[in-house]
Amino acid sequence: MVKLAVPILLATGSLASFAQGGDKANRLAPYVPTPQEIIERMLEVAQVKPLDTVVDIGSGDGRVLVTAVQKFRAKAVGIEIDPKLANQANETLARLGLQNKARVVRADAFSADIREADVVTLYLTTSFNEQLRPKFEKSLKPGTRVVSHDYGIRGWNPVEVEEVFAHGRRHKIFLYVIESKKN
Numbered sequence: 001m002v003k004l005a006v007p008i009l010l011a012t013g014s015l016a017s018f019a020q021g022g023d024k025a026n027r028l029a030p031y032v033p034t035p036q037e038i039i040e041r042m043l044e045v046a047q048v049k050p051l052d053t054v055v056d057i058g059s060g061d062g063r064v065l066v067t068a069v070q071k072f073r074a075k076a077v078g079i080e081i082d083p084k085l086a087n088q089a090n091e092t093l094a095r096l097g098l099q100n101k102a103r104v105v106r107a108d109a110f111s112a113d114i115r116e117a118d119v120v121t122l123y124l125t126t127s128f129n130e131q132l133r134p135k136f137e138k139s140l141k142p143g144t145r146v147v148s149h150d151y152g153i154r155g156w157n158p159v160e161v162e163e164v165f166a167h168g169r170r171h172k173i174f175l176y177v178i179e180s181k182k183n
């Protein structure tokens with residue numbers, strides 16, 4: 001088994017208490033890391049395969065990307081609005097020698113190009129997910145799996161919802177699959 005060389009940060013709570021109006025323009029969710037075992041389960045639920053491209057929207061410290069490459073042999077792209085987090089994650093990827101397989105783009109989720117995704121991972125908020133839904137419907141190809149930690153996507157029906165107990169609380173994992181466009 002490949003060992004992850006990135007320290008595991010423990011999530012101490014959910015995003016529920018986040019008050020909007022952070023210091024970064026259009027920062028619609030705070031940085032709260034997903035526990036490592038939940039990341040691994042999200043990628044399993046999404047059935048990430050070697051050479052899939054995983055896009056983590058709001059990629060924080062980059063551990064979703066590291067896990068996608070090291071454990072699932074995928075390629076990975078992070079979209080992160082916070083320049084400090086984006087730089088730190090790119091430094092981590094370089095330190096681990098993963099810079100050819102994963103990168104973080106410093107960008108707002110609403111303007112980022114996510115068309116190459118086979119899998120999209122989210123740990124945002126219900127409202128942020130809802131605002132992103134039209135972009136997903138426009139940009140993502142049929143068959144793309146969208147997997148979200150704790151917060152569903154209003155207006156979409158999940159194909160699977162899993163509950164996992166970790167670090168003193170229940171976490172939810174929602175799986176959606178983009179359908180073919182109906183003409």
Ligand SMILES: C[S@@+](CC[C@H](N)C(=O)[O-])C[C@H]1O[C@@H](n2cnc3c(N)ncnc32)[C@H](O)[C@@H]1O
Pocket residue numbers: 015026027028029030031032033034035056057058059060061062063064079080081082085107108109110122123124149
């Ligand atoms: C809850 S953290 C999730 C981090 C990581 N994906 C994980 O699951 O461990 C949400 C992240 O979204 C980023 N974020 C907030 N608003 C954003 C936006 N408009 N565009 C891109 N990233 C954003 C935050 O800076 C933060 O790092």
